[in-house]
Amino acid sequence: MPQLADLIRPLIIKEPSKWDIRFLMKAAMISSWSKDPSTKVGCVLVRPDKTIASEGYNGLAPQIEDTEARLNDRDVKYAFIDHAEENALDCCRDFSKAGYTMYVYPIHSCTKCFAKLLKQGVTRIVTVAGVHPRVSEKLPMILEIIREANANGHVMTLEFISSDVVQNALKNQAALFQEATLNLTSTDVTEWE
Numbered sequence: 233m234p235q236l237a238d239l240i241r242p243l244i245i246k247e248p249s250k251w252d253i254r255f256l257m258k259a260a261m262i263s264s265w266s267k268d269p270s271t272k273v274g275c276v277l278v279r280p281d282k283t284i285a286s287e288g289y290n291g292l293a294p295q296i297e298d299t300e301a302r303l304n305d306r307d308v309k310y311a312f313i314d315h316a317e318e319n320a321l322d323c324c325r326d327f328s329k330a331g332y333t334m335y336v337y338p339i340h341s342c343t344k345c346f347a348k349l350l351k352q353g354v355t356r357i358v359t360v361a362g363v364h365p366r367v368s369e370k371l372p373m374i375l376e377i378i379r380e381a382n383a384n385g386h387v388m389t390l391e392f393i394s395s396d397v398v399q400n401a402l403k404n405q406a407a408l409f410q411e412a413t414l415n416l417t418s419t420d421v422t423e424w425e
Contacts, residue, residue, distance in 0.1 A: 236369075237363065239371055239375060240361050240371070240392055243361075243391055244361050244392045244393070245358075248393045248397060252335075253393065253397065253401045255284075255358070256337055256358060256359075256393055256398055257402060258274075258287075259287075259335045259336060260274060260398070260402060262289050263289055263316070263337050263338065266289040266316075267292075267303060268291065268309070269303055269304060272290070273289060273336065273337065273338065274287070274288070274336075274337050275287065275317050275335060275336045277324055277334050277335075277354070278332060279326070279331075279332055280332070280333075285324050285325075285329070285332060286323045286324035286325075287320055287323070288314075288316040288317060288318070288320030288321075288322075288323060289316045290315050291313060291314065292314075293314065296312055315341075315345050316336065316345075317336065317341055317349060318345060318348065320334070321349070328353060330353035330355070332352075332354045332355065332356075333354070333356040334354050334356070334357045335358050335359070336358070337398075338360050338362065339362065339364040339367050340357065340364075340390065340392075341357060341367075341374075342367050343370045343373060343374060346374050346377070350377070354388070355388050356388070356389050356391065358392075359390075359391075359393070360392065360393060360395050360398050361394050362392075
């Protein structure tokens with residue numbers, strides 16, 4: 233059986249587009265909204281025209297209170313938590329997702345979410361190149377299903393962007409944000425009158 237890194241290496245995008253990097257950075261920002269203390273995942277579902285169809289992060293349903301006790305009890309948490317991809321698909325108002333791309337940060341989709349993305353017609357998943365102990369062990373199974381789907385006429389790809397590229401983009405974005413914040417001038421609201 234090949235090592236997981238050997239499976240990921242050929243799927244790394246050599247020169248990711250600015251759009252791939254932007255949407256993956258947005259997924260990284262959205263991941264920070266999760267209240268899960270162990271794994272914060274964010275995603276962005278993008279139409280073929282590069283407009284955002286939906287966003288999601290892993291979390292409990294809005295009707296369930298995010299108590300520390302629930303979030304720290306793995307059995308309770310996993311019984312009620314929705315993954316980021318599930319939330320994005322649930323919140324998407326588009327009937328068809330054919331040709332859409334799902335950007336997921338910081339780990340690739342689990343088998344359950346992958347199956348839902350395939351069923352909904354998503355044709356491309358882009359994520360960060362890395363190995364997650366609980367999720368990546370299923371990567372060979374996911375790649376086999378992709379081969380099967382492609383053989384049956386449903387084009388689907390799983391692509392990775394180097395973690396170095398993503399980290400550099402996030403650092404550059406943080407520096408730009410800091411610079412923009414410093415350039416703001418504070419004006420007293422009373423001066424507006």
